[in-house]
Amino acid sequence: MHTIAFPKLADYDIPAMYLFRHITDYKIIKPIINLNTMETGSKHSPDFVCAPFKYTLGSLINGLENGADILLQFGGGCRYGYYASLQEEILKNLGYKFKMYNLVTAGHTDIKRIYRLIKEIDPSIKLRRVFRYGVIALTMVKYMDNIDDYIRENIGFECERGSFIKLKKKMLNDFSKCRGLFHLRRLYRKYKKEFKKIEIDKPKDYIKVGLIGELYTLMEDNANYEIEYELAKHGIAIKRFTNVTYLLLKKRKKVRKYLKKMKNIKYRLGADALDNIYHTEYLCKKGYDGIVHIKSSFCTPEIGAMPLINKVAKDYDVPVIFFSFDTNTSKVGVETRIEAFVDMLKMKKEM
Amino acid sequence: MKKCYLGVDIGSISTKGVVIDDNNNIIAKEYIWTEGNPVGAVKKLVGILKSQVSDEYILKGIGTTGSARKLIGLMLGTDVVKNEITAHAVGTTSLYPSVRTILEIGGQDSKIIMLNNGIITDYAMNTLCAAGTGAFLSSQAKRIGVDINEFGDMALDSNNPVKIAARCTVFAESDLIHKAQSGYEIKDIVAGLCRSIVLNYLNNVGKGKRIKGPIIFQGGVSKNKGVVKYFKEVLGEDIIVDENSHLLGALGIAIISKKYESDKVYSFDVSDISFITKGHECSGCSNNCEVLKIYKNDEMIDAWGNRCPRGVNS
Numbered sequence: 001m002h003t004i005a006f007p008k009l010a011d012y013d014i015p016a017m018y019l020f021r022h023i024t025d026y027k028i029i030k031p032i033i034n035l036n037t038m039e040t041g042s043k044h045s046p047d048f049v050c051a052p053f054k055y056t057l058g059s060l061i062n063g064l065e066n067g068a069d070i071l072l073q074f075g076g077g078c079r080y081g082y083y084a085s086l087q088e089e090i091l092k093n094l095g096y097k098f099k100m101y102n103l104v105t106a107g108h109t110d111i112k113r114i115y116r117l118i119k120e121i122d123p124s125i126k127l128r129r130v131f132r133y134g135v136i137a138l139t140m141v142k143y144m145d146n147i148d149d150y151i152r153e154n155i156g157f158e159c160e161r162g163s164f165i166k167l168k169k170k171m172l173n174d175f176s177k178c179r180g181l182f183h184l185r186r187l188y189r190k191y192k193k194e195f196k197k198i199e200i201d202k203p204k205d206y207i208k209v210g211l212i213g214e215l216y217t218l219m220e221d222n223a224n225y226e227i228e229y230e231l232a233k234h235g236i237a238i239k240r241f242t243n244v245t246y247l248l249l250k251k252r253k254k255v256r257k258y259l260k261k262m263k264n265i266k267y268r269l270g271a272d273a274l275d276n277i278y279h280t281e282y283l284c285k286k287g288y289d290g291i292v293h294i295k296s297s298f299c300t301p302e303i304g305a306m307p308l309i310n311k312v313a314k315d316y317d318v319p320v321i322f323f324s325f326d327t328n329t330s331k332v333g334v335e336t337r338i339e340a341f342v343d344m345l346k347m348k349k350e351m
Numbered sequence: 352m353k354k355c356y357l358g359v360d361i362g363s364i365s366t367k368g369v370v371i372d373d374n375n376n377i378i379a380k381e382y383i384w385t386e387g388n389p390v391g392a393v394k395k396l397v398g399i400l401k402s403q404v405s406d407e408y409i410l411k412g413i414g415t416t417g418s419a420r421k422l423i424g425l426m427l428g429t430d431v432v433k434n435e436i437t438a439h440a441v442g443t444t445s446l447y448p449s450v451r452t453i454l455e456i457g458g459q460d461s462k463i464i465m466l467n468n469g470i471i472t473d474y475a476m477n478t479l480c481a482a483g484t485g486a487f488l489s490s491q492a493k494r495i496g497v498d499i500n501e502f503g504d505m506a507l508d509s510n511n512p513v514k515i516a517a518r519c520t521v522f523a524e525s526d527l528i529h530k531a532q533s534g535y536e537i538k539d540i541v542a543g544l545c546r547s548i549v550l551n552y553l554n555n556v557g558k559g560k561r562i563k564g565p566i567i568f569q570g571g572v573s574k575n576k577g578v579v580k581y582f583k584e585v586l587g588e589d590i591i592v593d594e595n596s597h598l599l600g601a602l603g604i605a606i607i608s609k610k611y612e613s614d615k616v617y618s619f620d621v622s623d624i625s626f627i628t629k630g631h632e633c634s635g636c637s638n639n640c641e642v643l644k645i646y647k648n649d650e651m652i653d654a655w656g657n658r659c660p661r662g663v664n665s
Binding site: 032034035036307310314319321322332333336337339340341343344347348351 | 418421433434435436437470471472473474475476559632637638639640641
């Protein structure tokens with residue numbers, strides 16, 4: 001009997017746990033990020049590596065401490081693609097005994113390869129079950145992302161503080177217990193209605209802000225000081241493009257389209273850099289009031305994209321604010337900058 | 352009875368306070384070191400300000416800004432708590448309505464604010480580290496053994512500033528040590544340091560910004576004549592440094608507090624308030640929030656850092 005652990009990314013551990021629970025009998029450890037995992041993660045990481053490395057390493061160590069002997073990791077299209085191998089070395093040097101599987105290498109989701117690896121992890125896994133529950137898990141991700149989009153646009157205007165978060169928690173709890181695809185769809189429709197029912201007080205001329213940047217920092221609340229809620233607190237609607245649905249299902253096609261449309265850019269610039277530049281232009285054209293760009297420090301693709309984002313935004317006279325996050329723990333600096341940014345947007349709007 | 356308003360700007364290094372009358376004239380001002388104890392510094396500061404204000408004034412508003420603004424806002428019992436950027440912009444435009452660019456270098460923050468007709472159009476602030484800020488200057492001054500107040504004059508003496516890495520304090524410091532050990536004159540090193548602060552600022556904070564005149568330089572570092580000189584040299588434009596350049600944030604927040612005036616009358620007597628904060632790590636769930644509880648006169652008035660009510664009660 002083995003135990004599986006994988007790093008945390010936003011709420012996506014819920015569909016992942018759902019999938020594993022139904023296809024294998026192995027024990028699965030729920031991934032967490034807290035102050036302790038952050039501390040152990042950064043302690044064993046190289047100093048100048050980007051923050052996602054530290055967060056995921058801490059999360060994995062927590063899994064190992066709880067008895068995991070199989071680790072799963074997912075590589076991105078930047079140097080994150082090599083992180084699984086590096087983390088494996090670091091953890092082996094620390095004396096842990098485990099096997100690590102990197103399911104996604106260099107940003108390519110190769111279904112056949114993933115299935116082969118899963119089969120290697122647990123030979124008793126049946127293709128039929130993988131297919132059936134894989135579809136459910138993917139649908140769950142899609143539904144979660146749809147609901148999150150709605151929440152982002154409206155949470156800043158809720159009449160009763162915390163009502164969105166409360167309902168979301170309830171929804172995720174129900175999703176994790178769903179009995180099948182049809183049940184999941186019923187649940188989704190039910191919660192969609194309930195979210196629409198939450199009382200909001202949206203003024204006519206509200207401020208809209210686009211949130212772009214590096215994917216891990218964007219999606220994981222622990223890594224970005226809950227920047228979405230910080231912004232929303234000031235009565236702002238937020239638009240974010242990056243989520244797992246986008247990365248898994250849409251990105252490949254979209255990037256090809258973006259590359260054709262952006263006349264000045266001939267290369268993809270790595271990871272999400274091209275997407276972010278395109279999205280900046282999109283947000284400017286759609287009349288958004290400001291753009292917030294966040295990344296982990298030392299994120300190379302985004303560093304390459306920043307001057308271009310700056311230029312595009314300047315052409316449309318839309319203010320951009322850049323944030324660079326490491327594993328600092330104090331929120332105060334972020335609050336100050338956001339407050340000032342919002343003040344500025346409000347002043348501009350009144351003009 | 353005349354009305355007056357108090358603005359307090361609590362920075363990492365220094366704490367600034369001004370009292371203004373109805374026409375935004377400064378009637379009392381003070382500048383003291385924070386010394387890592389914002390609560391104590393503000394108590395002392397308000398005590399000093401009180402002695403400068405005559406009895407005919409009543410205090411109708413208080414505003415706080417700076418990195419400890421939330422804490423001190425609670426202590427002084429005010430709701431007017433604003434970020435430094437807005438406060439600085441408001442304070443500066445009250446004196447110089449036509450300003451287009453504000454350069455500000457403080458203790459641990461540095462920022463650039465671009466304005467158009469008194470409206471902020473763009474701003475930037477240093478990100479993660481304290482490179483090129485007052486804290487770095489004062490720590491280096493201490494290391495070389497020069498009083499920070501003489502630092503600027505010393506830099507003016509030099510005709511040959513040494514070149515120092517302008518990116519990062521860590522690199523700058525090792526550069527400084529190497530230059531000192533290889534025998535450069537102290538005044539040249541001091542001048543080089545001032546110049547590197549300017550280059551660092553323009554590289555980091557001012558990157559991609561079109562700096563237009565009139566330019567105002569403020570914050571604690573603006574008192575350093577060496578830095579002012581190199582700003583003029585590098586930008587090729589005149590730099591205005593107000594005599595109260597270090598107080599403009601406090602002035603701004605005092606003006607803002609005027610807008611929120613109500614019937615409430617505040618008091619300068621804060622020295623006998625007991626104000627304690629206690630931090631602990633909540634072990635209620637896997638989040639392990641760092642909770643900070645704030646007590647005023649032995650009564651808990653607020654708690655920060657907790658994501659759920661459990662953190663407060665534990």
